[in-house]
Amino acid sequence: MTVKSDIEIAREAKMKPISQVGEKIAVPGDALLNYGPYKAKISAEFINSVKDRPDGKLILVTAISPTPAGEGKTTTTVGLGDGLNRIGKKAMSCLREPSLGPCFGVKGGAAGGGYAQVVPMEDINLHFTGDFHAITSANNLLAAMIDNHIYWGNKLGLDERRITWRRVIDMNDRALRSIVNSLGGVSNGFPRQDGFDITVASEVMAILCLASDLKDLQRRLGNIVVGYTRDKKAVLARDLKADGAMTVLLKDALMPNLVQTLENNPVFIHGGPFANIAHGCNSVLATKTALKLADYVVTEAGFGADLGAEKFLDIKCRMAGLKPDAAVIVTTVRAMKMHGGVAKNDLKGENVAAVAKGCENLKRHIENMRKFGLPPVVAINQFITDTDAEIDAVREAAESVGAKAFLCSHWANGGAGIEDLARYVAELADSGQADFKPLYPDDMPLWDKMNTIATEIYRASGITASASVKAQFKDLQDAGYGHLPICVAKTQYSFSTDPNLRGAPTGHEVPVREVILAAGAEFIVAVAGDIMRMPGLPSVPSAEAIRLNDQGHIENLS
Template sequence: MKTDIEIAQTSHGVPITDIAEKLNLSTDEVEQYGHLKAKIKTSVLNRLKDRPDGKLILVTSINPTNAGEGKSTVTIGLGDALNALGKQAVIALREPSLGPVMGTKGGATGGGYSQVMPMADINLHFTGDMHAITTANNTLSALIDNHIYQGNELQIDPRRVIWKRVLDINDRSLRQTTIGLGGLKQGVPREEQFEITVASEIMAVICLAKNLADLTSRLSNIIIGYTFQNEPITVGDLNAEGVLTLLLKDALKPNLVQTLYQTPAFIHGGPFGNIAHGCNSVVATKMALKLGDFVVTEAGFGADLGAEKFLDIKVPILEKAPDAIVIVATIRALKMHGGVPHDELTIENPEALKLGVANLEKHVQNMQKYGLPVIVAVNQFTSDTDKELALLTRLCEDLGAIVEITSSWSDGYQGSLALAEKVISIIEEDSSDFEAVYSFGMTIEEKAETIVKELYGGDGVFFTDKAKEQIEIFKKYGWDRLPICMAKTQFSLSDDPKKVGRPSEFTVVIRELVPKMGAGFIVAFTGDIMTMPSLPKEPAALKMSVDSNGSIKGLF
């Protein structure tokens, strides 16, 4: 079979104006970025404000492994299959970050015959959203340090600046730096940290803002640091929200592309699921709901991270809960959760599969706690045996979950037709009864305890002295009533990436809390989770190139 990039390069697509016309968008609502990409003006939401929302399908997964799960591939295949069945389906995904693309993943636009296109453009610079967010973030950093240098009227304590510079590439050398060296005219020396762009609060703000006015308001509320008297300083205090909005006005507009089968796809925003809320933008999702009858979206990493944050952080702002949840699992990944090493995954091993299903079971139970119908999508690999597929199907049925095997990677939309039919059937039953697992009125301690005990299966939470001190400060300003965004390893239900499967008898350590007042949540850092990833020994970037004809190689 051809590689992902080879399939993408032989699929030319239709003009993006044809896709926009399919969605009944007017020409003045579409801003073209070449032949296959466009930004859609947010005024569409005003025009369609009275149109009922379509049905929303959230695709999530088990805890990821390096065996691969294929959540985006299933999401895209499901959207294509729904369209093939005569439904007006729209897909809503996150934008890839260059960090993982150049690091280990090599690409994030689906795979095989279940892709969004133009694949190379989306994975690289796309429409410039990431660059706009990086620029806005670092403009704010420059304004902060200039304010301190120029007399520091706001009395910002350089030791308590919590706003960090960002870069959309994995660079471990920038995790801890010192700036302002070189003498009096070079600025005020202080320690600084870089984060990856998708960890910036501005990314979260872009993804949660409802419109331009809300964007400005949220930017104004961002905490940049504290005074010498330990009082919070905001972007509004610095009077910087105007220029930040200016730099982000186009980035707020959702990006419209298409799949290999011409299904409309909004790809907009890309916060990480382990250090941020892991969902595409509210504006793009809402726009898709107004333009389509069925919307298929996904949330980052496993259901313990992305799906939990979608349901507890995004849903209250979106004002629309999913009508169905699809949990993606693979036999390969479940065998890894059952203790099988990577080089033995192609060997039939029913016993390991049974052990690994415990991880899937927990995620199914978690989504059912929200009152939502659950479907397990088994993403089939060529190494899967009939015996293993039959066993997994039976085990899922024993869990009380509907299950369907999907093969959209190799078979395109045809490989997801059965899954699409089951999704339609469940939604037509109208069996969802959404209820959040915690209320915003709970304390920080209560919300964290609820997430750990109810969704992770742990015994409780341990707060470090630093975290306890921060909680007292947050209570003073009323920030403790915000939702919690857990920054946790994606590889385990616990805060230890080595504890695969369904661990028990563990305590999650929250070492630090960071107020994200623009985004409207508190980030709780657990374990050794970092906001600036690193490159592996052999980065995917070293296999990428472009020939004399401009054809890209090595992007997969």
């Protein structure tokens, strides 16, 4: 049997004009800013007009710790939205925008897969509505204004050794991680060490996704700390008078993007901060607007529940006043086998014992969701190689800690393949079982917040840090930032900081090697272990196979 590729399936989609998709959630045509016939932004005026409506139910889709075998979290988020609509519910999904770096690197796009996709897939995975370009421009305008300020006399007294703001580009390019700029003589400025991050790691991206409106966006942009003086006084973007122009560049990007699934159901795709170095969720504005327009809103948080879901709940929900009603944890038999010690090349053969062993990872994520007061349910994303015995092992593991598990075939069958889960999720969301609470209070000291995440979510024995890092914690606490939440930057592949330590390790230490203030985003980044803010391309990047065919169609974009 020949299996069609994602892009082939997407290309055969019978899309409806975006105005008809908007009608499903009562968005009038004059509230749509069209980017061609199949994608549009929702106007700020319309968003303001619905803000007093009651909220629908919010359903979080998260996952087990990721493996190279793949889990299908975005695919499940899209499929569940379709499934809810199929059973007669007024539902929509909220997703992040894909980054060009993974698209041309190794991970691929983020538009779902199989028959649970959002379209137009090629547009979404490439330039879309230009949001990432706007974020890149705003970030780099601030960088240019920093160097320009120094060139023209440096009235603020910025210490060139203590400039913390870096340039960004939405591409995997390891050669840009560490550079020296302003070479070439006096007319080019003062040479200094600099570097690039990928756009999705920019604080501007995090700010856009947490801002409630344009006024809040400019306030947050103004609060960005770009560096320090020789006496360690913080210099802000507002001090450089950069916040106004940055807001102008981002005014359209702040509006959520409306697209559709293969089944013509509405989806907001907006923003895309990395989940292992930022908070990994789509925008607050998209989620809050969706809750005014639909009875059920399905959204995802990046990577596994220990990273994405924890940040969704402790950062995004805390700041936006959101209260989720249920949590769906996505897993696969293949991923459970990998967590149970099976190599990727050996996943096709049945191995019930390895599945059962790997399910310790799943069970921990289920237990963790309950710590936030959320009732969890498990979605088993089906692969054709799964056996009945392996599927039963996953079900038994979930039930052993009090959670139901549903086999879902949305990749192959769209919304029809996830109806059972959809019915249960709707019942769960309507049941009132959820009693959401963040993991820690605002007034807990920063060090204790980080230690709480490590011990409660990662099941570590505690955190460790050098004297200088401990001093960073104290300095931020003393400077009045102690009320901010912690955003942990660590590997997504393990509860620990060792990406090779799969399953459900306990008793490990979490070494914090750096603490970074994101004053505009209003969280503290704690870097644990080794993590890259600028990825590199693999030895054979996906870009080598992406091309236009003789008909002018894109091939091998996934």
